Amino acid sequence: MPAGLYRALLTVAGAAVAIVLAVVISSVAISAAGASPLDAFAALFNFGETERQVVNGITTMVNRSVPLFIAGLAVAVGFRMNLFNIGVEGQYRLAAICAAWVGAQFTAPPLIQILVIIVVAAAVGGLYALIPAVMKVTRGVNEVIATIMLNYIAINLAAFLVRGPFTGERAAGQLTTSTPQIPESGWFPNLNWIFEMFGMPAPRGGGLWGFLLVAVLLGVGLWLLLERTRFGFDVKASGLNASAALASGVKPKKMVISAMVLSGAIAGLIGLPEILGDKHSFGSNFTPGLGFLGIAVALLGRNKPGGIAIAALLFGFLDRAQGPLQFADVPPSVITIMQGTIVLLVVIANEVTRRIALRREERRAARHLGANTPVEVTA
Amino acid sequence: GSGNGGDTSASTASSGGTSSEASKSGLKVGLAFDVGGRGDKSFNDAAYAGLEKAKSELKADIKELSPAADGSNRGELLRQLADAGYNPIIGVGFAYGEDIKKAAEEYPDIQFAVVDSASNAPNVTGLLFAEEQGSYLAGVAAATKAKSGHVGFVGGVENDLIKKFEAGFVAGVKSVKADAKIDVKYLTPDGDFSGFKAPDKGKVAAEKMFQDGAEIVYHAAGDSGLGVFQAAAAAGKKAIGVDSDQRQTVKEADLQSVIMTSMLKRVDVAVFEFVKAFQGGAKGGSNTVYDLKVDGVGLSTTGGEIDDIKDKLDAAKKDIVDGKITVPAKP
Amino acid sequence: MTRVGKYHLALIGAAVLILMLSLVRTLSGQNDITSSGTFSAALLLAVPIGLAGLGGLWAERAGVTNIGLEGMMVLGTWFAGWAGYQWGFMAALVAGLVAGAVGGLLHAVATVSFGVDHIISGVAINLLGPGITRFLSEVLYKEGTGAAARGAGITTSPALSSQAPEVSLPLLSTGPDWLGSLENTHVFLLSDVAGILRGLTHEVNILVILAVLMLPLTFFVLWHTAFGLRLRSAGENPWAAESLGVNVYLIKYVAVVISGAFAGLGGVFLVFVSTKYVEGQTAGRGFIGLAAMIFGNWRPGGLAAGAALFGYADGLQLRSSGAVTSFFLFGALLLVLYVAARLRGMLAPGRPAELAARTAKDYTTLAASAVGAAILVWLWLTVDKLPNEFVFITPHVLTLLVLLVASQRLRMPTADGVRYRRGEQH
Amino acid sequence: MSSDTLAAARPAVELEGITKRFPGVVANRDIRITVEPGTVHAIVGENGAGKSTLMKILYGMQRPDEGTIRVNGEAVSFRTPSDAIAVGIGMVHQHFMLADNFTVLENIVLGAEPKKAGRLDFEAARARIRELGGSHGLHVDPDRLVEDLGVGDRQRVEILKVLYRGARILILDEPTAVLVPQEVEELFDNLRRLKADGLTVIFISHKLDEVLSIADAITVIRRGTTVASVNPQDVTARQLAELMVGSELPTPETRESTVTEHVALSVSHLTIEADGHRPLPKGVDLPAYVDKLRSEGRRLLLDDVSFEIHRGEILGIAGVEGNGQSELIEAIMGTRPSLGRVELDGADISAWSTLKRRESGIGYIPEDRHRQGLLLEASLWENRVLGHQTRPPAGPGFWLRRRAAKADTRRIVEEYDVRTPSVETLALALSGGNQQKLIVGREMSGEPTFLIAAHPTRGVDVGAQAAIWDHLRNARAAGLAVLLISADLDELIGLSDTLHVMYRGRLVAKLDPSDVTPQRLGGYMTGAITGAEEK
Ligand SMILES: Nc1ncnc2c1ncn2[C@@H]1O[C@H](COP(=O)(O)OP(=O)(O)OP(=O)(O)O)[C@@H](O)[C@H]1O
Ligand SMILES: Nc1ncnc2c1ncn2[C@@H]1O[C@H](COP(=O)(O)OP(=O)(O)OP(=O)(O)O)[C@@H](O)[C@H]1O
Ligand SMILES: [Mg+2]
């Protein structure tokens, strides 16, 4: 069996075992809560009776996955280089509010309007990530603390902006504050036609967010960039062995800055699916915490775009069940427990399978070498 | 896919779901909580109390859902309730404003209500509270009781809802003593809801006010209010609770005694009245304001500490109800 | 530098700091800068951060990065609340400690036995902590349970059935309260010292005393006992330790479990302050604790300084937004001092002339510092109230600034975060 | 065999039938060794013969699959090193096992700490270390940080660690690899004293003359098994070598000179300050500035280094590790800022980036292949690309040309005899020698005009060593200029056309490799002989 295939099969097997274990553990918890695990798992997979409910369920799941996927990508770019960008949280919030505000300041043909919003978001996210990057390369400040601090600062800054300079008009009696509404030309068209193509009803709400396409493109682009280009090679080299990368002509400072800025720029897009597809503004109850979840998603996906997509869908799948579980009288926090155990068990499984694969490879190499097989010696 | 491709209009969706198991009255009420969820001993639980009353008195079938910790699925919960055949559906908390509007457009045959936010669609009822009016009375009580004329206000999160409390309170205090000193402190900025969950910070903020000479501190800070009560107890001063009658809901005896009164916000009444009106055939598109006039807000009297100034409070209330005083909703 | 030298330097530093605070207070009239209230609030807010930081210290000195402190702290708060409402504060302390330790154990199993990346395992624990506690609340505190009747809800436990005692220094900070009287005279320096001392000795929770004692204890154990030497060796060169018969796995297990216990203790303290478990009350303190530890160069003393900085800044902004603006003045003073010191160095006789080129950069720094000082003074004079959002971030901005200045002197344990396997040398 | 001699001296260590298998490798097979007490017993064998594995088994770090161990006549079974320590065995490892950020004292007492009232008794430890140092001639200040120590001192700390535990049986795994001859002599004096005190020493080395001068008995291991036990009086180095490898030892001899007139690399006044780089003040002459720095008492890692290398020339630099060789490489590679001028083929490259330097024809075989030369967890073809990202086969351009890179890697595997299943294999699966061959192949493929070869055959077995020497010689004949840095003095003397000695950051002597002995070279390297000796 080729080494690559063997490794892939092992990974899948490991993940499967981990998920089964996580199911067992959560079943115990559900039983302890006095509910039936069977009901709970039925609720997980029950997307509803009517077609529309099914479509809504799928849409909820995918819509949840899209920002998580982007967040995972953002974290993974840094991780590839052993850069821990814990600041995705702050970067996306600041980027989201700035993009939402800029997008509401003018009206242009849809393509241009949306493009401008995306560019602003990426630029703000990237610039905000530039701060810890510069601090790291010039003053050696550990990026973990710097980004933790900058998260708090970003959250407060966003709060200041949304209530102050960037605040929009409000209907009487409305208590949420938000930036002005983005004109319709800045709304990302939804993908409801996909459902209609299969003769199914369109989902409710903002529909299937069109930003999904951007996310897919982003994933593919990032994969190409990381796996197929010189830049990707330099990132990988810096992550695997910084001093070897240095000796081979990779500039570590430049790499730290570009990886961090790239990570921040991607992070800047996390809020856009929601803003362009549904809310059309940044408000005080904008979804928080996606940056932190992105860390878990990236880890689960082993920092590879394909894996991150699967991990994001898994998280989306589980999160969708928050409501259905309550209909089945199961405490919805079971979802968080499942997510946590899956992450922990999958990384343990990854580690174990990685070691098995390495052992096998070493054995193959050794066999090929044939050096240390004992020889008959006459002393 | 199935051949049922014609089923794309939003109006037919509400007929799906569980119509077969309707209750005796046929009334199925759905309610979606704000972050924190049922059992928070405060806002959400008050809403639930109203819902339970509807269950027992109006024989309603009820279903209540809590959102995820980040509140990202509020809209989903509304849709899931609608798809399951619930009507009416209530969203608890101003954060539901936008989501209710969208859901209402998608399900025009279902009646919605939203607590703390205005109606924004023909089938949405806004259940609003005149927190500023209740807070005005709290301000009057505080200023009257505080001989030095020094009082304080601790807000959990600096958002517009909490600012209504501040505005009313300040106006009430000033109406009694124009030169009163009012310390105001918020624990966290808008968007960072940890300010409702930080008793230690509430304690520090209130402690400072008491040390500076404040005699009574009013809080609108959720669980952080606990810290305010502790600071009051330590300083031998008084505090004013919020939302429910905290002298009853707070179980610690030493803290109960510092709660001079609480500004009541009768979410339970609003929820129950809404369901009842729905049963009576009422349609949305307007707001119901729960103010002093309908006793939607007010002061609690447990402990009898404000009994002696009842006249003064009643007078102020009458002025407001009569429109002689207009309480500002913004500081 | 000898140990004595460092110790003296720290004392001198503290004295200079107090002097400057006193100066700023007198100039600005913001008494809260050194009031006992501010310092007691600072202590209150610093202790959980410091305990989390100690947790980080124990783990990282043994070579295990612990970003899961937050999750362990959350476990600590929940179990402290749960045990405390039934059996009182001692039970709360034990339960929170054990819960945190169990979180640490989980981290140890993943990182030490299975060799999982430390950050990954920590992130998973941060996800699990809140999930588990919310779930437990949903199950044990739901309506109809005894706990609910005693005031529990989905987000809170019932109040502790007994409170941890608080103590004060007799005469000085209670009763006749001499320090308090002295503080209220607002005399330059004297009142400031009195305020600080009183703040740190008035009605102090015994857990605070315990927590503060943990600092020298940690120092003693890690740097003056055989066990500590072995523990640190696991963080510096586990292979060397292994070759000398040290059971590195065991050491790491012990260290990470202790680390979790400290995080749990931080949670217990939060519960003691609020007298009950409140969901979300940790509010990222695990992360801040980690930051304080890095800030403190992986040493108990430095960590204490980091936690104190956070506690002080947070306490000050909670008590007085006005006092925060005075720190513009503080900054200006610092810059002026810096400029003076540099000028003195440059004008010192006997400076070799060919170093002139190097001073070109110096002049820019000097000019920038002077301009900075002027801007700060101007800000202090003109801004009388910062928007609250800017006040809230004071501690975080301060930490960033200090790191910018000092982070090049940090040295983390050499094998920190390294996946160690027995018998596999690097 | 008389019974009273047996009773008088039971063997200190007896190994019988020891077998140890690793996945795919039998590291030890049916090993039999008897070590008499109070002797120095040498174990020799080529790289990968299984010496270290055997010693780790004896020290409890690894468990044998088969076989028995007897210490002082008692059968033992070790689970961890502490078990071995308990019966009086101590081991000095092939690679230093020291925590750099700890003091000497902390490193020594770790695991066997003296305690007083619950605390670590530093005073007692200090006293005992001084006493041990005094009685065995191993003087190190117990309160210094290990990171500030040179290799010789570190070696002494390692031995003190073992003695501190009261070991009566010492295992020294290649202790001389990093030492210069003078230090080796000192070490041997120490060992003789230990022997006189009744201790038993097991000594591992590749260097046969050393072995012959110190050992009382010699065991030869080949391909994991004992092939002979000999008496040093009865064998010559040549015979020993033949036992080890089954053939005659190769020598790194360069035949006729190929040095041309054309200067490939010229380095002038290269200087690096120890405490951070500061640019040269404008209008100041560099040599004068360096004089100034010296007179101010600043520590210089590189102190006014100048030399030229011609095409077809190998310039060797001898020196004890830590005397500026690494800094010299870093300055030439541009990975560390420095003062002074570096010219490649007449072009001033001092301000160029590392990448540009590599692109313009500098090849680099790094001193530590794991740290600077390889991505261990990446495939061989990716390692082929490392350092050549912008050049064929993978470059130039934005996209990486994977297919071409793989094809070229296959070529290297073929030409340089890299033993590997495929080019997709991860680098860490390869043995050290094969990793080194890959690196040499990679660097030669970049068609360099100038090559830095730092310890090119370190830790490589004899076969691979000879192959690498051949490659260097061939490239030299084709006009390559080589800067050779090595700790192996035979390699240096054999390969170099010109030989410089580096001491404390300065080039202190220029010697003629054809008439210098390792002893004299060692004298310059340790500063024992001063004054440049121009050829
Ligand atoms: N932990 C291990 N896992 C797998 N193989 C190993 C391990 N340790 C050693 N080997 C293999 O066992 C063989 C013997 O290695 P060992 O280190 O004992 O050789 P050595 O004689 O000490 O060589 P050198 O002179 O290079 O030090 C080598 O082929 C090596 O690759
Ligand atoms: N000049 C180029 N322009 C655009 N894309 C390119 C270019 N060069 C390479 N690529 C992209 O990079 C990918 C890899 O290139 P290449 O064909 O050289 O690798 P490979 O050896 O085939 O890799 P593998 O064996 O993994 O398929 C190609 O599939 C192609 O999409
Ligand atoms: Mg060896």
Ligand SMILES: [Mg+2]
């Ligand atoms: Mg191809």
